[in-house]
Amino acid sequence: MAGQHLQSVRRIEGLGRIAGEVAHDFGNILSTVSTNLHLLENATPERAAHLHHTLANALDLGTSLTQRLLAFARRQRLDPEIMNLNELVTGIEDLIALALDDRISLHIFPASEQLAVRLDPGQMESTLLNLCLNASQAIEGEGNIWVRVVPSGSDMVSIEVQDDGRGMPAEVLARAMEPFYSARPDGTGTGLGLAMIFGFIRQSGGDIKIHSQHGHGTTVRLLIPLWQSTDCSEVMKPAGRILLIEDNMQDLAHARRLLGDAELIEAKSAEEAENLLRDASPFDYVLTDLHLGNDVAGWRMAGEALRHSPDTVIAVVSGHMPENMPEALAQSGRVVSVAKPLDHAALARLTELKSTE
Numbered sequence: 001m002a003g004q005h006l007q008s009v010r011r012i013e014g015l016g017r018i019a020g021e022v023a024h025d026f027g028n029i030l031s032t033v034s035t036n037l038h039l040l041e042n043a044t045p046e047r048a049a050h051l052h053h054t055l056a057n058a059l060d061l062g063t064s065l066t067q068r069l070l071a072f073a074r075r076q077r078l079d080p081e082i083m084n085l086n087e088l089v090t091g092i093e094d095l096i097a098l099a100l101d102d103r104i105s106l107h108i109f110p111a112s113e114q115l116a117v118r119l120d121p122g123q124m125e126s127t128l129l130n131l132c133l134n135a136s137q138a139i140e141g142e143g144n145i146w147v148r149v150v151p152s153g154s155d156m157v158s159i160e161v162q163d164d165g166r167g168m169p170a171e172v173l174a175r176a177m178e179p180f181y182s183a184r185p186d187g188t189g190t191g192l193g194l195a196m197i198f199g200f201i202r203q204s205g206g207d208i209k210i211h212s213q214h215g216h217g218t219t220v221r222l223l224i225p226l227w228q229s230t231d232c233s234e235v236m237k238p239a240g241r242i243l244l245i246e247d248n249m250q251d252l253a254h255a256r257r258l259l260g261d262a263e264l265i266e267a268k269s270a271e272e273a274e275n276l277l278r279d280a281s282p283f284d285y286v287l288t289d290l291h292l293g294n295d296v297a298g299w300r301m302a303g304e305a306l307r308h309s310p311d312t313v314i315a316v317v318s319g320h321m322p323e324n325m326p327e328a329l330a331q332s333g334r335v336v337s338v339a340k341p342l343d344h345a346a347l348a349r350l351t352e353l354k355s356t357e
Contacts, residue, residue: 033055088121096132205225242262273292306335315342319339
């Protein structure tokens with residue numbers, strides 16, 4: 001009981017530190033916004049342009065801080081894709097090498113076999129770049145960074161980023177992934193780098209381990225689940241006529257990339273979709289956002305699609321999906337609810353459902 005109480009106290013203290021740092025940073029941002037808004041009231045046109053620039057910078061800083069906190073809290077928006085991990089790691093080698101000091105040698109070791117994972121490629125590349133930059137900052141003078149892709153059991157793979165830098169004392173290692181904690185001697189850094197990586201990897205179904213000893217370097221090990229198949233080309237995609245109903249341009253572009261060469265017809269509003277469902281030939285698949293504008297129209301789109309073609313397979317997609325779909329749609333056996341972002345696993349699920357006809 002005493003151990004549990006001590007752990008609870010430490011957790012509360014940690015949350016208190018995080019809350020204090022967040023309040024401090026956002027307090028500075030709000031102070032900048034308030035001051036510049038006040039100065040704008042009597043500013044000359046030239047002065048106003050400068051004040052608007054300062055306000056824009058403050059808003060960008062607030063947005064960046066929010067995104068980093070969401071990453072740590074495992075609530076950031078991810079666009080996962082099924083990919084060959086070896087190709088991703090070797091593909092970013094040149095970018096990492098350019099970012100490192102000339103005195104630091106980078107060594108990349110892909111796995112001997114093909115390993116497929118489901119990750120957000122942009123976030124994964126950013127993670128590897130940040131880990132290598134962190135490693136370089138721990139190296140004084142000449143040194144080495146090794147990046148290895150290593151199978152870890154039957155269902156996991158690890159990426160190990162190792163350096164021969166100064167390593168971390170035990171007290172620093174214990175707080176390394178704590179948000180806003182930075183042990184850099186020059187006082188720079190937000191203290192959110194490893195916290196963001198931790199959040200991204202955990203949100204992706206994996207884990208992160210750090211081994212370090214003062215004076216003997218550091219190894220960061222990212223554990224990532226393997227995709228069910230080791231061949232990325234085996235992922236099933238819907239074939240036939242597909243109606244995509246989406247009013248968010250970013251989500252629309254993401255869906256286009258996933259669907260590839262499919263015969264795709266797009267609608268950006270409920271009214272446009274209803275016209276297509278009524279006047280066009282039946283669709284094999286309908287993928288619709290749940291929220292279109294201010295209307296929760298996705299269920300209605302699904303019902304319309306079934307009314308015009310009972311063989312259509314329908315996915316209602318949302319980042320805020322209710323626990324249950326309407327009973328009539330659930331009983332049809334042709335409608336599935338899918339969490340955003342849309343991914344290959346959801347497409348495979350639709351293809352499988354279509355194949356049961």
